[in-house]
Structure formats: C-alpha cells, structure tokens
Amino acid sequence: MSVIAKCPAKCASDAFCRIQVFGPTPLEGEISIQGSKNAVLPMMAAALLHKGVTVLTNVPVIQDVACMVDILEWLGCRCCHKGDCLVIDARQIKSTRVPKEYVAAMRCSIVVLGALLGRMGEASSGYPGGCLIGARPIDLHLEVLKSLGACVKEEDGWLEARAAEAGGLRGAEIHLSYPSVGATEQAILASVLAKEVTVIHGAAMEPEIDQLCRFLNNMGAVICGMGTEHLMVQGVDSLHDSSFQVEGDRIVAGTYGAAVAAARGHIVLKGVRPSQLRIPLTMLERAGARVRREEEGRTIEVTMGKAPWALDLKTGPYPAFPTDLQSPFMAFLAAGQGVSHIEEKVFEGRFATAGALRQMGARITIEGQRATIQGTRPLRGAQVAASDLRGGAALAVAALAAEGETVIGECRHIRRGYEDICRDLSALGARIKWMGEDS
Numbered sequence: 001m002s003v004i005a006k007c008p009a010k011c012a013s014d015a016f017c018r019i020q021v022f023g024p025t026p027l028e029g030e031i032s033i034q035g036s037k038n039a040v041l042p043m044m045a046a047a048l049l050h051k052g053v054t055v056l057t058n059v060p061v062i063q064d065v066a067c068m069v070d071i072l073e074w075l076g077c078r079c080c081h082k083g084d085c086l087v088i089d090a091r092q093i094k095s096t097r098v099p100k101e102y103v104a105a106m107r108c109s110i111v112v113l114g115a116l117l118g119r120m121g122e123a124s125s126g127y128p129g130g131c132l133i134g135a136r137p138i139d140l141h142l143e144v145l146k147s148l149g150a151c152v153k154e155e156d157g158w159l160e161a162r163a164a165e166a167g168g169l170r171g172a173e174i175h176l177s178y179p180s181v182g183a184t185e186q187a188i189l190a191s192v193l194a195k196e197v198t199v200i201h202g203a204a205m206e207p208e209i210d211q212l213c214r215f216l217n218n219m220g221a222v223i224c225g226m227g228t229e230h231l232m233v234q235g236v237d238s239l240h241d242s243s244f245q246v247e248g249d250r251i252v253a254g255t256y257g258a259a260v261a262a263a264r265g266h267i268v269l270k271g272v273r274p275s276q277l278r279i280p281l282t283m284l285e286r287a288g289a290r291v292r293r294e295e296e297g298r299t300i301e302v303t304m305g306k307a308p309w310a311l312d313l314k315t316g317p318y319p320a321f322p323t324d325l326q327s328p329f330m331a332f333l334a335a336g337q338g339v340s341h342i343e344e345k346v347f348e349g350r351f352a353t354a355g356a357l358r359q360m361g362a363r364i365t366i367e368g369q370r371a372t373i374q375g376t377r378p379l380r381g382a383q384v385a386a387s388d389l390r391g392g393a394a395l396a397v398a399a400l401a402a403e404g405e406t407v408i409g410e411c412r413h414i415r416r417g418y419e420d421i422c423r424d425l426s427a428l429g430a431r432i433k434w435m436g437e438d439s
C-alpha cells in the first residue's frame, strides 16, 4: 500500500517534482495563506479520541495531510477531504497498530499513539520519519505516556504502549525537560480521556498547541492554561461531534515574507495572525522592510525597497524565532548586504540548505550550530535540490533574488507542507513554475 495513495496534491507525479524560477523579479500582489500544517496534523490525530464525526475546515491540500488521512483510514476511520473541508468519521476503529511505512513518512504521526492509547487502551507503531534535520529522538514522547500509566516497550523497531491492564490512563503531573511541541501534543492527546487531572509543566507554547487545545475543548475536552507553559487537562468520559476552522499557516506566511525581502516589492498576505509572527516580522523590519499588521483582519503587508540589511538570529521554542523559518531567512540574508549570523538552537541538522545556497553563489560558513552569511549580490541561478521541506522553500526564496534560471529538484519535500508554492509566488508576480507545466 502506498503512503501517498490518496494524495490530492500533484506531488506523486515526477513532472511536479522540479521547479523552474527565473529571477530576479520583484513581487507585487495579494494572496490568501493556506491552513496550518502543524495545527491540522495533531487535530486529525485527536479526532481518533471521539467515537463520532469531526469536521475540519481550511485544511491545506498537502502531502502530510494525505499521509495522515491514510493512517486514519488504515485504523478504520472514514475520511472525506473535499476542497478545504475534511470530515473524519471515527465511529469504528479496527486496528490499534500503525504500520511502519506510514509513520516513517511523517514524524508527527507519533502523536497517533497517545490518541489511540487514550481511546483504546493500547497502541503500537513504527518509529516516526519526517525531515532529516537532526537526531529527533522520541524519549520525551515515551516519558509522557509512561507518566500517564502506560507500559511502553520498544521491540524489533516497534513501539508498543498498553494501559488497558492498569484500567486505562490516569492523570499525572508531567514535567517536560524541554518544551517539545510533539511531546506536549502527545501529553494532551493521551490525557483528554484519562481519569482525573493531568498537569503539563514546561509545555510548548507554539500557537498550534493553543489551537489544538481550543479544538479539543470545542469537542468537549476540559483544558486550561493555553498560551502558558502550564497546561491542565481534566479528563472526561467522552467527546462530541464538532467542527473547527484551522488557522492560517504562520510558517508559510513567514516564507513569503522572506521571499519579498529577497525579491523586493510589496505583498499582502491574508488569513494569518500577525501576532503569531511577532519576532520574524520584527526581524524583517530590522532587515529594512516596512510591515503593516492587522490582527483583527488577519492581514500582513510587507514592503521591501532595497537589498536586506544583515541580521543576527537565534532560533528557539515559541515565542523565539521559529526554526522552521531559519532556512528561508538565511536565503534572503545570503542575497543581502553585510554579515549576518544565525544560531540554530532547535535542530542540529538544519543547515543542510547552506550547501545548495552556496551553489547559487552564497557565501556561508557553518561552525557547529552557528552560520555566518556574507551578503552577496546578485546570487546566480543554478541547478539545486531541496534537502528538506523548509530548506526547499528557502531555495525558491533565493532563486527569486538570483540572476537567471534556477531549477530546484526533489520538490516532493516542499509538497509536504506548501499547497502550491508556484501558484502562490506566481500570483505575486514571480516567474516560477512546476517543470512540465505549460507557462
């Protein structure tokens, strides 16, 4: 069985695995930002907690969503994804085992364990995959499940978790030694139907955690403390049918902010909350952009009239600068003026894109977790390959500032998280297209 069997995106076809860009062209125009990948994936897993129907709207048409749909269907759910609406009918669960090939395709699938365990009292899965951006251990996920009373075994590449013998999961005080996004989601999903109260100390505060809690409360869960590092979950016996609109993807919006910093011009991004991008937008301003924010109207307007100035950036857990925007920002700084520094404090392997940027003439040196970027104008078009999701998008950003033709290979990585980066950037005036597509 293929893990992308029902992928509604074009990525399954080779013709859409390469992108061609002619630069430089300034950007101009307005686009709507797709729903958030990192918000919708744990919500889809959370739908397993309810013996009924959950409706999600503003769901992005991306590879990772298709992969999560495959996982849910394998477990017995019926899913219908039409346009931006996804209906998940989880009345029947036929299996508590998530096959290895599914979880290997996407790291976020590990949170399915907590949801299955909460509903069925047992769950097993292979080890998660995802972008190769560092060691990405799952020790915190397993600690969380153990704290809630699960017995967890790791055998022959399988993770087996059981709580049925102990009468199900039981609330506990959980202290996370690092505010891992995934481990916080795991703790939330596993504790919603657990007996008594769970308190999660040191929880991640990313906006996607807040959304997950609001989504679950809308289904009948009782969670408080959102937006802080202490979450409290009062276990409930059951949830009810619900519908929820996924918020716009702050990382996609930040990527397009980086794109206009690289290419110059004026763009309007609709459907995303500026407050979720406080530090990246401040950084764009420091680089010389003019930024207008409309929180109520969910609009961000970015104007860039010159080559970007140098920045010093350090990634970290929210509200610090997001690691997912590190590569797109590196790309525009490479085409800027002066010497920038980036410290990557979340994923140790996240400088892989520097190699491809160097092929485009960028001057970047890496020492451990620190990158030094000497702005170079102009970058030049080249044949490059995406090594991960955000790194792939970063190459498109750099290509917008480069002279001549750039061809980006291995774009299936980009399809994991961007609905159609060519559609969006060409709507803003960029000369970018999927290779094989008519111009």
Ligand code: UD1
Residues within 6 Å of the ligand: 037, 038, 039, 041, 107, 108, 134, 135, 136, 137, 138, 139, 140, 141, 142, 178, 179, 180, 181, 182, 183, 204, 208, 322, 323, 324, 346, 347, 348
């Ligand atoms: C999520 C996001 C990803 C983002 C990341 C950090 C999704 C689907 N993905 O990934 O886009 O880049 O948050 O904002 O939401 N760690 C451990 N042990 C664990 C778990 C994590 O040591 O059990 C470490 C990781 O190796 C990493 C750090 O904690 O160094 C952060 O990882 P985490 O916050 O868990 O990221 P993800 O949930 O994988």
